[in-house]
Structure formats: structure tokens, C-alpha cells
Amino acid sequence: EDKIKLRMSTPASETDQRSVALAEVFAPAVADFATYEPHYNGSLIAQSSELEAIASGDLEMSIASAQELAQFFPEFSIFATGYVHQDAAHQVAVFNDPLMAPFKQKAEDELGVKLLAVMYLGRRHVNLRQTKDELTVMTPSDLAGVNLRMPGTDAWQFLGKALGANPTPMSFTEVYTALQTGSVDGQDNPLPTVVDAKFYEVTKQIALTSHLVDLNYVAFSKAVWDELSPEQQATVQAAAEAAAESGRVKQLEKEADLVSFLKEQGLEVYEPDLKAFRDHVQAQYAGSDLAASWPDGVLDKINALGN
Amino acid sequence: MTKLLSALGHFARAIAAAMMALMFLTFVLQIAVRYSARLEWVPEQFPFLEPSLYGWTLEFCLLLWVWLIFWGNAFIVRDQDHVTFDILFLAVRPAVRRWFIIVSGLAITVGLALSIEPTWSKFYILRLKKTATLSSVFGDWIRMRDIYAVYILFLVAVSLRYAWAVYRAARHGVEAPTPKSVGDAQK
Amino acid sequence: MSVEFFVCIATLFFLAGIGAPIAYAILIASLGYLAIAGQGIGIAGKVLMDGLYQSFILLAVPLFIVAANIMNAGTISDRLLGFCVALVGRFRGGLGHVNVVASLIFSGMSGSAVADAAGIGKIIIEMMTKSGHYTRGYSAAITAASATIGPIIPPSIPMVLYALVSNTSIGYLFLGGIVPGLLMGLVLMGMNTFLSHRRGFALEDPVPLSALPGRTVNAFPALLMPAILLYGIYGGVTTPTEAAAVAAFYALLLASLFYRALSFRALYSILVESARSSAAVGLVIGGALILNYVVASENIPSLLAARLVGLEIDPLLFLLGINILLLLLGCVLDATTIILVIIPLFLPTCRELGIDLVHFGVVAVVNCMIGLITPPYGILLFVLNAVTRIPLSEIIREIWPFLAALLVALLGLVVWSDLVLWLPRLFGYAG
Ligand code: NA
Numbered sequence: 001e002d003k004i005k006l007r008m009s010t011p012a013s014e015t016d017q018r019s020v021a022l023a024e025v026f027a028p029a030v031a032d033f034a035t036y037e038p039h040y041n042g043s044l045i046a047q048s049s050e051l052e053a054i055a056s057g058d059l060e061m062s063i064a065s066a067q068e069l070a071q072f073f074p075e076f077s078i079f080a081t082g083y084v085h086q087d088a089a090h091q092v093a094v095f096n097d098p099l100m101a102p103f104k105q106k107a108e109d110e111l112g113v114k115l116l117a118v119m120y121l122g123r124r125h126v127n128l129r130q131t132k133d134e135l136t137v138m139t140p141s142d143l144a145g146v147n148l149r150m151p152g153t154d155a156w157q158f159l160g161k162a163l164g165a166n167p168t169p170m171s172f173t174e175v176y177t178a179l180q181t182g183s184v185d186g187q188d189n190p191l192p193t194v195v196d197a198k199f200y201e202v203t204k205q206i207a208l209t210s211h212l213v214d215l216n217y218v219a220f221s222k223a224v225w226d227e228l229s230p231e232q233q234a235t236v237q238a239a240a241e242a243a244a245e246s247g248r249v250k251q252l253e254k255e256a257d258l259v260s261f262l263k264e265q266g267l268e269v270y271e272p273d274l275k276a277f278r279d280h281v282q283a284q285y286a287g288s289d290l291a292a293s294w295p296d297g298v299l300d301k302i303n304a305l306g307n
Numbered sequence: 308m309t310k311l312l313s314a315l316g317h318f319a320r321a322i323a324a325a326m327m328a329l330m331f332l333t334f335v336l337q338i339a340v341r342y343s344a345r346l347e348w349v350p351e352q353f354p355f356l357e358p359s360l361y362g363w364t365l366e367f368c369l370l371l372w373v374w375l376i377f378w379g380n381a382f383i384v385r386d387q388d389h390v391t392f393d394i395l396f397l398a399v400r401p402a403v404r405r406w407f408i409i410v411s412g413l414a415i416t417v418g419l420a421l422s423i424e425p426t427w428s429k430f431y432i433l434r435l436k437k438t439a440t441l442s443s444v445f446g447d448w449i450r451m452r453d454i455y456a457v458y459i460l461f462l463v464a465v466s467l468r469y470a471w472a473v474y475r476a477a478r479h480g481v482e483a484p485t486p487k488s489v490g491d492a493q494k
Numbered sequence: 495m496s497v498e499f500f501v502c503i504a505t506l507f508f509l510a511g512i513g514a515p516i517a518y519a520i521l522i523a524s525l526g527y528l529a530i531a532g533q534g535i536g537i538a539g540k541v542l543m544d545g546l547y548q549s550f551i552l553l554a555v556p557l558f559i560v561a562a563n564i565m566n567a568g569t570i571s572d573r574l575l576g577f578c579v580a581l582v583g584r585f586r587g588g589l590g591h592v593n594v595v596a597s598l599i600f601s602g603m604s605g606s607a608v609a610d611a612a613g614i615g616k617i618i619i620e621m622m623t624k625s626g627h628y629t630r631g632y633s634a635a636i637t638a639a640s641a642t643i644g645p646i647i648p649p650s651i652p653m654v655l656y657a658l659v660s661n662t663s664i665g666y667l668f669l670g671g672i673v674p675g676l677l678m679g680l681v682l683m684g685m686n687t688f689l690s691h692r693r694g695f696a697l698e699d700p701v702p703l704s705a706l707p708g709r710t711v712n713a714f715p716a717l718l719m720p721a722i723l724l725y726g727i728y729g730g731v732t733t734p735t736e737a738a739a740v741a742a743f744y745a746l747l748l749a750s751l752f753y754r755a756l757s758f759r760a761l762y763s764i765l766v767e768s769a770r771s772s773a774a775v776g777l778v779i780g781g782a783l784i785l786n787y788v789v790a791s792e793n794i795p796s797l798l799a800a801r802l803v804g805l806e807i808d809p810l811l812f813l814l815g816i817n818i819l820l821l822l823l824g825c826v827l828d829a830t831t832i833i834l835v836i837i838p839l840f841l842p843t844c845r846e847l848g849i850d851l852v853h854f855g856v857v858a859v860v861n862c863m864i865g866l867i868t869p870p871y872g873i874l875l876f877v878l879n880a881v882t883r884i885p886l887s888e889i890i891r892e893i894w895p896f897l898a899a900l901l902v903a904l905l906g907l908v909v910w911s912d913l914v915l916w917l918p919r920l921f922g923y924a925g
């Protein structure tokens with residue numbers, strides 16, 4: 001048998017929604033002509049080195065974030081910007097819209113990476129050690145002086161500051177202890193991550209800021225794609241979309257269920273003044289260096305695709 | 308020639324010591340900034356202590372750590388500093404030990420030298436990849452390839468060092484192994 | 495598993511066997527693997543750089559090495575250990591006990607066994623060999639063995655990694671490590687007592703009890719350091735990694751300003767020497783990263799998982815079997831690899847057999863830490879070899895009895911899960 005081997009490397013665990021969706025939906029759909037070989041927990045390729053591994057032919061697939069793509073092509077930062085995507089359906093609409101074509105083309109031409117589908121990661125919220133009595137977060141000014149752990153890139157730190165907090169970079173593995181001991185006051189992640197990483201054990205409240213509707217792309221080697229027959233290409237494309245859809249449905253369900261779970265764990269979960277947050281964050285981005293890298297008119301087109 | 312080599316040795320050690328000191332100071336700065344940010348008056352009185360200005364500290368320490376490893380192994384780590392499995396090496400006759408040095412030295416020289424070009428071409432794509440936070444320290448020109456380049460320097464230097472060791476063993480034989488003793492580190 | 499994999503392992507053992515530095519032996523063996531497998535040898539450097547450039551937690555290693563060198567040169571460690579000597583040094587094998595007790599104290603400050611061994615371990619080895627009562631192999635062996643306690647008593651980097659792959663509570667895992675950590679200290683002190691009597695190690699000069707207050711005062715600023723670090727970590731000022739920098743900073747202040755035992759020149763040599771040791775250790779860690787890549791690209795983890803599906807066995811038997819397997823793997827693999835790549839394979843079976851995952855996690859981490867001192871690939875042995883230059887052969891010759899003591903403790907932890915779970919349950923763990 002000379003099936004094509006599709007090695008996929010991700011820092012996510014085997015039980016992560018995205019991993020499950022690819023293993024259970026994508027893998028069987030392409031099984032006729034390809035063997036899907038997943039590597040979890042970054043065990044094959046180190047986190048955020050997957051794209052260049054695909055580029056140099058050492059990997060066939062990954063689950064790529066917009067932030068990782070922005071390290072190569074700064075314009076991708078628009079998809080990692082606060083209050084741009086409104087919900088999961090909006091992400092899909094943006095991904096399938098012609099506005100996305102030049103982005104996809106650039107990744108293909110310069111990196112040899114095809115973006116097949118968009119996966120829904122969840123809404124990121126602000127998760128704090130303080131009880132709601134000690135600190136009620138209604139507007140960005142309430143976060144003044146709060147040490148909020150954010151991933152350690154300029155774009156993330158910018159978002160943390162735009163939210164009104166003191167963003168602090170820290171590696172993910174140290175966040176739990178840091179929350180427990182108070183070296184940071186809070187962190188921002190989608191609810192499933194709050195549960196998977198057990199942050200709810202060491203925090204008291206979640207302000208549902210929804211400041212970033214986070215996404216990943218199913219990234220696929222252009223070189224391998226070009227070897228496939230047109231029928232096989234269509235199968236791979238459909239399989240990626242089906243996996244993304246299945247993951248999306250499950251992640252949305254999980255997010256909905258987790259609110260009540262977190263409340264049972266004694267956390268206070270509430271919605272702040274979203275308009276105040278949205279206006280403040282968007283004002284920070286306007287005229288920033290990050291925004292300078294966005295192609296003209298794309299933000300308007302994205303907004304037009306939303307509600 | 309000997310003078311030049313000795314001056315270069317001093318220079319290499321000074322660079323390594325500076326990287327070590329800088330890593331240590333950066334960590335202290337990172338802690339000081341995070342801690343002082345809790346006192347609201349600090350960032351107000353001293354705007355340069357604003358925590359968002361220090362997002363680069365973590366990655367900068369990683370950069371120093373990686374450079375320290377490869378700069379160190381290229382220029383300041385001595386044979387006896389290496390982690391070795393020396394049971395057999397210490398037990399055999401000098402004539403055999405000479406062959407051990409020649410064979411392992413040749414393997415290292417040839418292996419590392421052959422990997423220089425393929426490694427550099429693997430790094431080629433990184434000329435496009437920005438660092439996560441270091442632009443704010445070094446300027447916008449810096450790319451991941453600039454950081455990874457130290458590994459190429461390491462490959463070149465170490466393959467030359469082992470080629471020299473092989474030449475010496477082949478030409479002059481071997482000396483008794485350097486005595487390893489506790490407390491050497493403090494000399 | 496492929497032909498190239500066996501070529502890789504054979505090359506590694508051959509080159510390391512004839513005395514090539516372990517890191518270069520791994521590098522060359524992996525280049526051979528990649529060449530035969532047709533993967534392109536350039537990827538070795540890429541994998542190594544990617545891995546090191548990600549390893550935030552490893553930054554603790556160079557910083558703890560600096561801290562240890564400063565404490566060493568600035569008489570701090572002498573004063574600190576002088577206190578431990580007055581406390582437990584009066585018994586036969588006293589400095590061996592001091593070694594274990596100091597490790598227990600220091601394990602509360604660091605999450606990494608490697609940092610413990612490279613830091614305080616190096617100082618105690620020097621004290622033990624200077625006293626003239628112990629061989630350097632014995633000193634290094636008991637140091638390596640007691641450094642394995644470091645990541646069992648919280649904070650603990652390996653437990654954080656396990657919690658991530660197993661979805662268990664880090665808080666309960668940390669609590670679950672305390673009793674096992676103390677137990678390990680106990681068996682090591684027991685073995686030290688036994689060996690000291692059998693070999694008739696001379697008693698240290700007895701420190702009269704009346705000298706204890708004086709020694710305590712003398713060591714007080716130094717004794718404050720663990721307290722400061724504990725406050726730093728548990729009081730929320732620093733992360734465990736940053737604690738390493740605080741340790742170095744505090745040591746620097748003490749040595750230069752308070753004890754006035756450190757010149758600028760001495761500081762410069764300390765920096766150069768620390769850079770040397772860190773670079774040598776860093777290269778071995780880099781080698782382990784490439785080896786991980788080779789194992790992952792052979793897809794060994796999922797091959798193993800496929801074999802395990804549908805086995806029906808007694809839980810205790812299963813646990814014992816896994817532990818033997820992990821011990822064997824620990825002889826050739828790095829603890830991080832085992833925790834992130836191998837352990838996840840067994841978790842589904844554990845769940846099915848009703849094995850408590852906090853219990854399993856603590857036992858597995860203890861097992862992996864024992865793996866750090868099992869030859870031929872025992873990173874603690876290598877690190878001690880790098881920072882003290884005591885030949886590996888001498889360390890390995892003396893390691894066996896301590897290894898045996900730790901294995902007995904491990905067996906106890908496997909059989910009596912209450913040893914692990916008692917404390918977490920006290921704090922509300924439902925398992
Ligand atoms: Na510890």
C-alpha cells in the first residue's frame with residue numbers, strides 16, 4: 001500500500017475538541033488514500049513551529065492560529081484582534097468570503113501552506129482570582145491595575161492593555177500556580193480551557209467579556225495537495241470542513257454547558273457592559289501599528305458580514 | 308598566534324559572562340516590574356515602569372539562554388566540562404584511547420560539517436518569521452533566523468574544534484585524561 | 495520500529511561508549527537516523543532550536559547554577575549547611591543525613607530535580623568530600639538520589655506536565671506528593687544509616703548542642719532564603735522559575751554586602767563558570783529534544799497504545815507492570831518525554847480499570863524521577879558529572895543501594911494508595 005502519510009502535530013491534547021474532530025471525522029473520510037497520523041502535546045514539532053515545518057516538508061498538517069500566521073504575515077493579526085469576529089458563524093462567513101482569498105493565497109505562495117477550514121476555539125473571557133464583591137468588572141476602567149496573564153506576544157499584550165488591564169506574559173504551564181499564589185490576578189481563555197486547565201479551582205469569577213472569538217485554521221501542505229488528484233483534493237477539503245463543523249458544534253455545546261458547571265463550582269459568572277468594552281478596545285486598535293498592517297477596507301468587509 | 312587565541316578566549320568568556328549576567332538582571336527586572344505594578348502610584352510616578360513596556364523580558368531571556376548554550380559550547384566549554392559516559396574511555400590503554408578520540412572526533416566533525424548546509428536551508432523560511440516580542444527591543448528588522456543563526460556558528464566552530472583534536476591525536480597521540488576533581492569549577 | 499531506528503540507537507551507544515560527549519553522540523546518531531530515513535538532516539538543528547526556544551521552565555537551570563555558585567563562593571552554603579550539621583550531623587553518616595534534609599528543604603523551593611542537583615547538591619558534595627569521610631562517588635550518589643525528591647514535594651514542574659495530559663487537578667497532585675516526598679527522604683536516610691554503620695564511616699566532629707543557637711544565628715540570613723523563596727512562590731510574588739532568579743539575587747546581596755565575602759573578580763569567574771556548566775547541561779537537554787523527535791516520528795506511542803487495547807487484568811498487576819515498564823524506559827528516555835508522550839497511552843486503561851488518576855500520576859512522577867538516576871541515561875548523573883567532574887563510573891558504582899531504597903518506597907506507594915491520597919482527601923479530594 002502506498003497511501004499518503006498525513007502527519008499532524010499540535011500542542012493540544014488528545015482529548016481536545018479539535019484533536020477529536022480531526023481524528024473522528026477527518027481521518028476516516030480520507031482513509032481510502034491517506035493515513036492520518038496525529039501527534040499530540042507538541043510531541044513531534046514544538047508549539048508554533050508547525051507552519052515552517054509544513055513549509056519545509058517535515059509535516060503535512062497542523063492546527064494553526066491567526067497569531068502564528070501573523071508572525072509571518074502581519075495582516076493576519078486582524079483575525080486575532082479583539083471584538084472583530086462576533087461569533088462562530090461570523091468566522092465561517094469571513095473565512096469563505098472573497099475577502100479571505102488574498103490571505104489564503106499569500107500563505108500558499110510564500111509558506112506552502114493551504115488553509116482548508118476554520119475551527120472554532122471559543123470566546124475568550126476574563127477569569128479572575130477576586131470575588132465579585134472585591135472587584136466587579138463592568139467597564140475597562142474596572143480592570144485598571146489588574147495583572148492579567150496573556151500569552152507572550154506583542155499582539156496579545158496589546159489586547160490585554162486595550163481591555164484596560166496590566167497584561168503580564170507568562171508561560172501557560174505556570175499559570176495555575178501563579179493564579180493560586182496571586183503572582184497574577186487573572187487570565188483570559190475560553191471556558192473549556194478554564195475547565196481543562198482547572199483554573200476554576202484557583203479563581204473566583206469570570207466576566208464574560210467575549211473579547212476575542214478565537215479561531216484556528218486547518219493547515220495543509222500545499223506540496224502534498226498538489227500531488228492529489230482533483231477527486232482526492234475535493235475529499236480532503238470536504239473532510240476538513242466536516243471536521244471543523246463537528247468540532248464547532250461540540251465546542252459551542254460545551255461552552256453553553258460549562259457556565260452552569262462553573263457556577264456549581266462556586267464561581268460568579270456574569271456579563272459586563274459589552275458595549276463599553278467593545279468601544280474602548282476598538283478605539284485602541286484604530287491608528288495602532290497593528291492596524292497599519294491590515295489591508296484597506298478589510299475591517300469594513302468583516303464588519304459587514306456580521307450582524 | 309598564541310596571543311591572538313588567548314585574547315579571543317578572553318573575549319568569548321567575557322561575552323558568555325555578560326549574557327549570563329544579563330539573563331539574571333532581566334529576570335530581576337521582570338519580577339520588580341510585576342510586583343511594583345500592584346502599587347498603583349508606581350506606574351503613575353514612574354511611567355517607564357509601566358508593565359506593558361516589559362512584555363519582551365521572557366523571550367529575551369530565552370534568546371540569551373539559547374545563545375548561551377551554543378556560544379558556550381562553541382567557544383568556552385572545555386572537553387572536561389562535557390557530560391560524558393567515560394567508564395570505558397578511562398579503562399582502556401592510551402593507544403586504544405587515541406583511536407577512540409580519532410573515531411568519535413571524525414564522526415562529530417563529519418556529521419556536524421555535513422549538516423551545516425541542510426540546517427541553514429531549513430532555517431531559510433525563518434527569514435520571514437517575526438519574533439513574538441523582540442521587535443520592541445532590537446527594532447523591526449529582527450527575524451527568527453537571526454536568532455537561530457547562532458546554531459550555525461556552533462556547527463562550524465565545533466566541527467573545526469574536533470577536526471583539530473583528531474589531527475592532534477593522530478599526529479601526537481594522547482595525553483593522560485584531564486584529572487576531574489571536585490571544586491574544579493571554582494578555579 | 496524501523497531499521498534506521500536501530501542504527502540510531504546503536505550509533506548512540508557506540509559513540510557515547512567510546513567517550514564522545516553524550517550530547518554529540520545523540521546529535522550524530524540522530525543525523526544518521528534522519529539521513530537513512532530520508533528526512534533531511536537539517537531538521538535536527540531545527541527541532542533542537544525550536545524546543546530550546548520554548549523551554550521557559552528550563553530557564554531555572556542556569557539561574558539556580560548561578561545561585562549555587564554564588565552561595566558557594568560567598569560562604570552562604572557553608573553557614574546554611576553548618577546549621578544542618580549541628581542539627582543532624584551528630585549521627586553516623588551525618589553529612590549524608592544533612593544531604594537528604596537539605597534536599598527536603600530545597601525541594602520546597604524548586605520544581606526541578608536537575609536544578610536541585612546542580613545547585614545545593616554541588617555544594618554538599620564538596621562538603622562531604624572535603625570532610626574526608628566519604629568517597630566522592632558516595633557523595634554524588636546520595637546527592638543524585640535525594641535530588642529526585644525535588645519535584646515530588648511541591649512545587650513541581652513534572653506534576654504540572656502530568657496534570658496537563660491527564661486532566662487532573664494540579665492542586666491535589668501537589669498535595670499528593672508531600673507524603674511520598676517525605677517517605678523517600680526517610681528511606682534514603684535509612685539506607686545512609688545502614689551503609690555508614692556497615693562501612694564504619696567516621697563520625698563528624700560532634701557539634702555540642704550549646705553551639706546550635708550560635709550556628710542558627712550565623713546561618714539565619716541564609717536560612718531566611720528558603721523562607722523568602724517560599725513566600726515568593728506561595729505569596730504570589732514570583733513564579734517557580736523566577737524564584738531561581740530571586741535565589742541568585744538574594745545570595746548576591748548576602749555574599750557581597752552582608753557577609754562581604756565576594757569580590758567583583760570572583761563574581762566574574764562565577765559568571766563564566768556558570769555559563770560553562772549551563773551550556774554543557776543545555777546541550778544535553780537539546781539532545782534529549784532530538785531523541786524525542788526520533789521516537790515521535792517512529793510513532794512508537796500509538797503503536798504501543800494499539801497493543802494495549804482490550805486487555806483484561808487486575809488493576810494492581812497493571813500498575814506494577816506499568817511501573818516496571820516506566821523504569822525500563824527511564825533507563826533510556828528523558829522524564830519529560832515519558833510524561834508527555836508515554837504516560838498518556840496508559841490513561842484510558844487506568845480510567846477503565848478504576849485506578850485513581852491522582853494516585854497514578856504521583857506514582858508515575860516518582861517513577862520518572864527515579865529514572866533520572868538509572869544508568870545509562872540518567873540526567874541527574876550527567877548533571878552531577880558536569881558540575882562536579884566526578885567520573886560517571888564512580889557515581890554509578892555507588893548509586894545502587896539508594897536506587898533500591900527508592901524502589902522500595904515506590905512499591906509502597908503503588909500498593910498503598912492511601913499514602914498518596916490521604917492528604918488530598920483531607921483537603922476535599924473526592925477520589
Ligand atoms: Na519541589
Ligand code: NA
Pocket residue numbers: 824825826827864865866867868869870871872873
Ligand atoms: Na535513567
